[in-house]
Structure formats: C-alpha cells, structure tokens
Amino acid sequence: MQKITREQLIQKASELLENGTVSAVLGWGIGEFDYDVTPTVFSTVEELRNGFVFNDFCGANFSKYLVKKTDKIEGKILVFLKPCDTYSFNQLLTEHRFDREKVYAVGIPCEGMADIAKVKAISGDGIAAIGSNGDKLTVTTLYADEPVVIAANDVLAERCINCKSKKHVAYDELMGEEGEVIESNRFDEVARLEAMTADERFAFWQNELSRCIRCNACRDACPACTCEKCVFDNPNSGVENKSPANEFEEKLFHIIRAYHVAGRCTDCGECSRVCPQNIPLHLLNRKFIKDMNDFYGEYQAGAEVGSRAPLVDYTTEDLEPGEVFDRRENNA
Amino acid sequence: MRKCSLEKINLLFKEIAKNAELYLPQDQTDGSAAYKKWEEGSVWSNALNTVRSPKDFFFPQTEDLMAFKTEGKNIEVIDTRKALDDFVIFGVRACDVKSFDILDRVFLSEPVDSFYALRRSHGVIISLACSKPSETCFCKTFGINPAEPTGDISAWKTETDIFFESNTQKGKELLEKLSALTEECDDTAVVDQKAKIDAIMQKLPLKDLKTDAFGGGKTGELFNAPEWDELSEACLGCGTCTFVCPTCQCYDIKDFNTGNGVIRFRCWDSCMYSDFTKMAHGNNRLTQKERFRQRFMHKLVYYPENNDGLFSCVGCGRCLVKCPISMNIVKVMKKIGGKKGE
Numbered sequence: 001m002q003k004i005t006r007e008q009l010i011q012k013a014s015e016l017l018e019n020g021t022v023s024a025v026l027g028w029g030i031g032e033f034d035y036d037v038t039p040t041v042f043s044t045v046e047e048l049r050n051g052f053v054f055n056d057f058c059g060a061n062f063s064k065y066l067v068k069k070t071d072k073i074e075g076k077i078l079v080f081l082k083p084c085d086t087y088s089f090n091q092l093l094t095e096h097r098f099d100r101e102k103v104y105a106v107g108i109p110c111e112g113m114a115d116i117a118k119v120k121a122i123s124g125d126g127i128a129a130i131g132s133n134g135d136k137l138t139v140t141t142l143y144a145d146e147p148v149v150i151a152a153n154d155v156l157a158e159r160c161i162n163c164k165s166k167k168h169v170a171y172d173e174l175m176g177e178e179g180e181v182i183e184s185n186r187f188d189e190v191a192r193l194e195a196m197t198a199d200e201r202f203a204f205w206q207n208e209l210s211r212c213i214r215c216n217a218c219r220d221a222c223p224a225c226t227c228e229k230c231v232f233d234n235p236n237s238g239v240e241n242k243s244p245a246n247e248f249e250e251k252l253f254h255i256i257r258a259y260h261v262a263g264r265c266t267d268c269g270e271c272s273r274v275c276p277q278n279i280p281l282h283l284l285n286r287k288f289i290k291d292m293n294d295f296y297g298e299y300q301a302g303a304e305v306g307s308r309a310p311l312v313d314y315t316t317e318d319l320e321p322g323e324v325f326d327r328r329e330n331n332a
Numbered sequence: 333m334r335k336c337s338l339e340k341i342n343l344l345f346k347e348i349a350k351n352a353e354l355y356l357p358q359d360q361t362d363g364s365a366a367y368k369k370w371e372e373g374s375v376w377s378n379a380l381n382t383v384r385s386p387k388d389f390f391f392p393q394t395e396d397l398m399a400f401k402t403e404g405k406n407i408e409v410i411d412t413r414k415a416l417d418d419f420v421i422f423g424v425r426a427c428d429v430k431s432f433d434i435l436d437r438v439f440l441s442e443p444v445d446s447f448y449a450l451r452r453s454h455g456v457i458i459s460l461a462c463s464k465p466s467e468t469c470f471c472k473t474f475g476i477n478p479a480e481p482t483g484d485i486s487a488w489k490t491e492t493d494i495f496f497e498s499n500t501q502k503g504k505e506l507l508e509k510l511s512a513l514t515e516e517c518d519d520t521a522v523v524d525q526k527a528k529i530d531a532i533m534q535k536l537p538l539k540d541l542k543t544d545a546f547g548g549g550k551t552g553e554l555f556n557a558p559e560w561d562e563l564s565e566a567c568l569g570c571g572t573c574t575f576v577c578p579t580c581q582c583y584d585i586k587d588f589n590t591g592n593g594v595i596r597f598r599c600w601d602s603c604m605y606s607d608f609t610k611m612a613h614g615n616n617r618l619t620q621k622e623r624f625r626q627r628f629m630h631k632l633v634y635y636p637e638n639n640d641g642l643f644s645c646v647g648c649g650r651c652l653v654k655c656p657i658s659m660n661i662v663k664v665m666k667k668i669g670g671k672k673g674e
C-alpha cells in the first residue's frame with residue numbers, strides 16, 4: 001500500500017498544470033483491471049481525474065520516456081519519479097539524453113510495487129478486483145468464494161524486495177518524506193551463482209536464456225539502452241538478428257546487452273520486470289555491478305549527474321587486467 | 333465419447349508417444365508453462381495456457397528455407413527440407429485451435445507454403461476445454477467457445493477423468509489406438525462441465541467486448557482516427573505482443589553468411605519493429621504510431637477484409653498479460669470502437 005495517494009498526485013499535477021509550470025504530465029493511466037497500468041501523458045485536469053491512477057502496480061519507470069517526450073512538448077513536462085527512477089533520470093542526464101530544462105520532476109515515496117504474477121500465484125487466476133488496505137492486498141477472484149487477503153510484502157516485485165534506495169537523487173520537488181540509501185541483499189543471488197562450478201553456471205544460464213523469444217522488451221524498456229539504432233536492428237552491423245536461431249545467438253544478444261549497459265546500468269530492474277519469459281536479467285547486470293564494486297571501489301550509476309563510471313574512467317590505482325584474470329583463476 | 337481416469341493419464345501419454353512425438357504444456361523453472369516433448373516422468377501442467385503459443389509447431393520462430401554452397405565459381409543449391417514424423421499436440425485451448433485456421437488461410441492459400449503445409453499435415457491436435465478462464469480471456473468476442481474446443485480430438489478434464497471425442501479421421505484413428513486405456517461413456521459429466529463454463533463466461537470482465545466497429549471496409553473510417561496517437565504514445569516498439577500472439581504471422585527472410593556459403597532462413601518479424609517491410613526506398617512506416625496502428629488494423633480490418641470477415645485475433649489474452657506497458661487489443665477496441673466496442 002502506497003503512502004501517497006492518487007488524489008494527492010492528481011492535486012499536485014493539477015496545480016502545476018493550472019499555474020503553467022508544466023504543459024503536460026507523464027503519469028500512470030488506468031487499465032481494464034486493477035493492475036494493468038499504462039504510462040500516459042495527461043494534458044488537462046479533466047484527463048487526470050478520469051484516467052490517472054496510482055496504486056501498487058505502478059512499476060513502470062518513466063525516465064526513458066523523457067528522451068522522446070521532451071522533444072515533442074512545448075514547455076515543461078511533469079514527471080513523477082519513484083526513488084529508483086531518479087537514478088535512471090540522473091544517468092540519462094549524464095549521457096545528455098534529454099534537456100533538463102524541459103522537465104519538472106516530482107519525487108514520490110514508494111513502499112515497493114507488487115508483481116501481479118506473484119499475486120496470481122497466491123490468489124489464483126481470474127482476478128475480479130484488487131483492493132489495497134494498509135499492508136494488505138484484498139484480491140477478489142472469479143473462483144474463490146471469499147476475497148483472498150495477501151500481505152503486500154509477499155508479492156513484492158523482485159527489484160523491490162532488493163530495493164537499494166528509498167532516497168531520491170534527483171527532483172525539483174519532493175512529496176512525502178525523504179528516505180535513505182539502504183543496505184540490500186541484492187548481490188546474494190549473484191554470490192550464489194559465483195559459488196557454482198562453471199558447468200553449473202553454464203547450465204543455469206542455458207536454461208534461463210533458452211526461454212528468450214528475442215522480443216527485445218528488456219532492451220526497449222531499459223533507460224540505459226537509448227541508442228538511436230541498436231546493433232541488433234542494424235543490417236549493416238554484421239550481428240543484426242531478429243530471432244535466436246540457436247543457443248549461441250541466444251547468449252550473444254544477452255552478453256552484448258549486459259556489457260553495453262555495464263557501468264551505466266542503475267539496477268532499476270525494468271529489464272526483468274518486462275521480460276515475458278521471466279528471465280532474471282538483473283543477475284547479469286548485478287554481476288557486473290558487483291565486480292566493478294570489488295575491482296574499482298563502490299560505484300552506483302546515476303547516484304549523481306556527471307560521475308564517471310569505472311569502465312570509462314582511468315585512475316592510477318586501477319587494477320591491471322592481469323590481476324582481474326588472476327582473481328578469476330583463483331575463484332574458479 | 334470415451335474417458336480415461338486421470339490416474340492413468342501418464343499411461344495414456346506413453347501410449348500416444350509410442351507412435352508419434354507428443355508435446356504438451358509443462359511447467360518451466362520460472363513457473364510458467366510451455367509445450368515440451370513428453371518423456372517418461374514429464375508432468376502435464378495445470379496452467380490455463382502457455383506463454384508461447386502452439387503456432388510454433390507449424391510456424392517456428394526460425395526455419396531454414398534453403399542453402400547455397402560456393403566453391404570457386406560454382407554455387408550449389410541445397411534443399412534444407414527434412415522429412416517429418418507425425419506429432420501430437422495435447423491440451424490446446426479453443427482459442428489456440430482457432431488460431432490454426434487463421435494461419436491456414438495465409439499459408440495454405442496459393443501459393444501454398446510447403447514448409448507450413450508439411451508440418452500441418454503431420455500434426456494431430458488434441459484440444460482441451462477451459463474450466464477456469466482468466467480475466468484476460470475474451471475468445472467469446474470472436475465466436476470461440478472454450479467449452480467446445482475443436483481440433484482432431486476434443487477433450488474435457490474433470491477432477492477425476494478426462495473425456496475425449498474425435499472430430500476428424502485423424503482424431504478417430506488416434507482415439508482407436510488408445511482404446512485399451514479409455515472406455516466408452518455417456519456425456520453427463522461433460523454436459524455438466526460445459527454448463528459450468530458457460531456460467532463462468534457470463535462473469536468474465538471482457539464478456540461484452542464487441543467487434544461491431546471493425547471488419548473489412550473500415551480502413552477509410554479508422555485509419556486516421558485521432559485515438560491512435562494516444563494509444564500508441566507509450567508503446568516501446570518491442571515485439572512482445574507479436575511474438576506471443578498465436579495469430580501473428582509476419583516473417584522476414586534473411587541470409588546467414590557461413591563463410592563458404594549462405595543459409596537462407598526465415599524468422600518471425602514484428603510490425604512493431606523499425607525495419608519491418610523495409611524496402612529499397614526505405615521504410616514505409618516511419619513512426620511508432622504507424623507501426624502500432626498496423627498491428628491492430630491488420631487484425632481488425634485488413635485480415636477480415638481478405639478473409640470473409642474473419643478477425644485475426646482469437647482473444648487468448650496473451651498480449652494483455654505480457655505487454656510491458658499494458659497496452660493491447662482490448663484497449664484499442666474499446667477506445668477506437670467507442671460505444672460499439674463495449
């Protein structure tokens with residue numbers, strides 16, 4: 001259950017629209033059910049009243065939309081940012097991907113978002129309604145006689161279980177109370193994979209990646225993937241491919257994707273959230289983050305604008321490639 | 333009608349698998365279901381449906397069409413087609429069975445796609461009625477009845493038994509081979525289940541979705557509808573909706589350079605992609621709005637125009653569940669269709 005309400009957000013957005021601070025609002029649009037929320041641009045108070053929602057299913061990270069939307073809009077656009085979204089926001093600014101002057105960012109607190117698949121795993125399919133009350137979700141289904149009451153904590157999205165920060169690192173205005181950077185357990189699963197033998201790890205990824213349908217949703221949702229033309233879409237690149245023809249191609253795409261966002265990935269979790277095949281892409285990203293932390297010192301992409309990621313920076317303390325290799329040998 | 337106790341279902345699978353490869357929905361490690369080949373020890377999934385649709389059996393994501401081998405100035409053309417054995421797909425839902433009709437009209441009309449035709453002729457389909465439709469199901473909108481799935485054999489599963497009825501010669505022959513494991517029975521239990529499914533269908537949230545605003549001849553009216561801007565606003569241009577869809581049928585033909593030759597293959601394409609139907613002059617759909625519109629106009633206007641009014645959506649709900657931004661054909665139909673969509 002979120003501490004900030006839909007009404008408060010609509011009121012804030014209406015104020016900013018009416019006093020001319022912004023000309024449009026990027027927010028969450030109501031769906032057919034209580035959980036299928038669509039990122040939506042609202043231009044009037046009436047549109048907000050009719051179509052704006054804020055609930056436990058507002059996971060979508062709006063930062064990347066700013067790249068396209070700021071180009072299209074006269075005046076400023078209001079964007080609501082959860083703490084994790086603000087890291088992506090900063091990272092995009094570091095990469096000069098949108099004009100900061102055209103955005104009015106409102107930081108909003110977040111209690112963690114729910115994963116509808118986890119809800120259904122408990123309540124069963126055939127959702128009729130989902131209500132939210134305190135730290136509980138009340139799910140009415142077509143099949144259960146009584147509504148099923150679920151603890152919100154039991155259905156948190158993976159990235160929210162391992163939330164790295166309740167602190168907003170960018171905003172023009174903050175609603176609610178500011179939080180703290182938190183100690184998460186987000187590298188535990190990576191450590192578990194590291195402890196495997198190379199063969200076990202290979203089998204793990206083979207199994208996960210074998211489900212990939214190369215829909216590109218992970219790439220297209222990723223705020224770090226903003227190339228005008230991805231090599232995988234470019235027939236002149238030599239590696240363009242539309243579908244994984246074999247196990248090699250299955251992995252090639254993911255290895256390149258993960259390398260390309262290394263040092264720029266804020267661990268926002270969008271890639272894993274949108275994957276229709278539940279592939280734990282965050283584990284690839286976190287492996288890179290963990291290694292960079294170990295090898296070059298703690299670094300959080302997007303924590304501030306303009307910081308230089310370890311892989312594009314040089315200091316005399318940097319360890320030599322050979323040392324990395326030796327450590328890997330010792331770990332194997 | 334014949335029935336088999338669910339206690340004996342694995343024996344039944346084993347019997348089918350003696351003569352043909354058997355595929356059925358099985359749970360994967362991530363909790364979702366996929367069609368997998370049956371082997372001793374395989375467990376039939378309870379999931380309502382699979383993430384990937386069974387169109388894969390007839391129209392796989394990638395398929396080699398031919399190959400060329402070069403040696404000096406010689407080019408050898410290699411036929412990559414392979415002989416195919418019979419296979420059985422078990423547990424196909426009514427919506428997905430209907431999707432085969434929609435694909436047939438594309439691939440089996442002249443000029444017949446021999447790759448598709450070969451697979452289609454070797455497949456036997458055992459369908460399964462849906463006792464627990466999801467809120468995302470809207471097959472009824474397209475005249476599909478989940479209580480009466482078609483296919484070569486129709487099946488209904490109750491708590492204790494599974495019931496079969498054959499609809500085609502292929503189905504009859506397969507059912508005859510299973511006679512030792514099944515027994516003749518009356519249809520009381522099945523009639524009862526059909527009534528229960530009908531009752532549930534009346535409660536589904538999308539039960540009143542209508543197609544009245546769509547169909548052949550509507551291009552002029554709908555193509556420039558202002559709603560497309562808003563609907564496509566947040567679309568990421570990923571291929572999720574098209575790749576999970578049982579009726580999406582577009583493909584690209586590409587050459588893979590092997591160093592001393594070329595493998596020419598086809599792979600699924602998506603109208604949501606920026607290079608879809610790219611030609612020498614460039615792309616004919618430059619914005620995501622145009623690409624987005626193509627997907628829905630194809631399903632709701634162009635396809636019916638060329639296919640006696642048949643829509644190319646079966647209401648399976650996969651795109652509702654899987655779109656990263658929760659934009660989908662239902663929202664399009666309601667918005668564009670206005671009152672007629674409800």
Ligand code: SF4
Binds near residue numbers: 215
């Ligand atoms: S979103 Fe998932 S299925 Fe789609 S390309 Fe990425 S990993 Fe593959």
Ligand code: SF4
Binds near residue numbers: 221224266270271282
């Ligand atoms: S790779 Fe995934 S977690 Fe990292 S920035 Fe991109 S979407 Fe977010």
Ligand code: SF4
Binds near residue numbers: 571654656
């Ligand atoms: S409608 Fe959804 S699934 Fe389809 S391309 Fe757009 S974002 Fe992807």
Ligand code: SF4
Binds near residue numbers: 576649650652
């Ligand atoms: S458009 Fe969506 S609901 Fe219709 S058949 Fe395709 S995936 Fe299913």
Ligand code: SF4
Binds near residue numbers: 381428462469470471
């Ligand atoms: S759309 Fe209809 S046929 Fe398909 S799974 Fe749902 S209820 Fe069954």
